[in-house]
Amino acid sequence: MNDRQQSHAGGCACDAVRYRAIGELRPVIACHCSQCRKSLTNYGAFTAVARGGLEIDDAAEVTWFASSPGVRRGFCRRCGSTLFWDNAANDYTSIAAGTLDQPSGLRQISHIYVADKADFYEIGDDGLEQLTQGQGSDIRPRRGER
Ligand SMILES: [Zn+2]
Ligand SMILES: [Zn+2]
Structure with missing residues (x-):
């Protein structure tokens, strides 16, 4: 399969926001931080796509909350589903x-x-790895492998 042709679709609970992630997706990482605990009811489960690989159908339906300096969380302005997590310093979008x-x-x-x-x-x-904190550079999407 050609990785560059991979595409995953998704959306929020009310379908006001639909998106496509073009390219290889990173395996899922469960984040137990306090931001995820409060905004996602408990812990967050995130994949990621290379920056530029995310196509949002109706971007006006997404509200971005600055959760910490340089970092923003995108959620549906209608139903509140958290959809995206974006650190401007990273070359990927979660x-x-x-x-x-x-x-x-x-x-x-x-x-x-x-x-x-x-x-x-x-x-x-x-049996999965558990890290006390985050792991910045190692959680980007892998390219060309699975
Ligand atoms: Zn929604
Ligand atoms: Zn988190």
């Missing part, structure tokens, strides 16, 4: 994995910010 149309064909590979997780759940013994 996509909330749960918003992808199923089947996504993706696998989860790790947990990050596990030190910040809420106290009411345990991360299951799923």
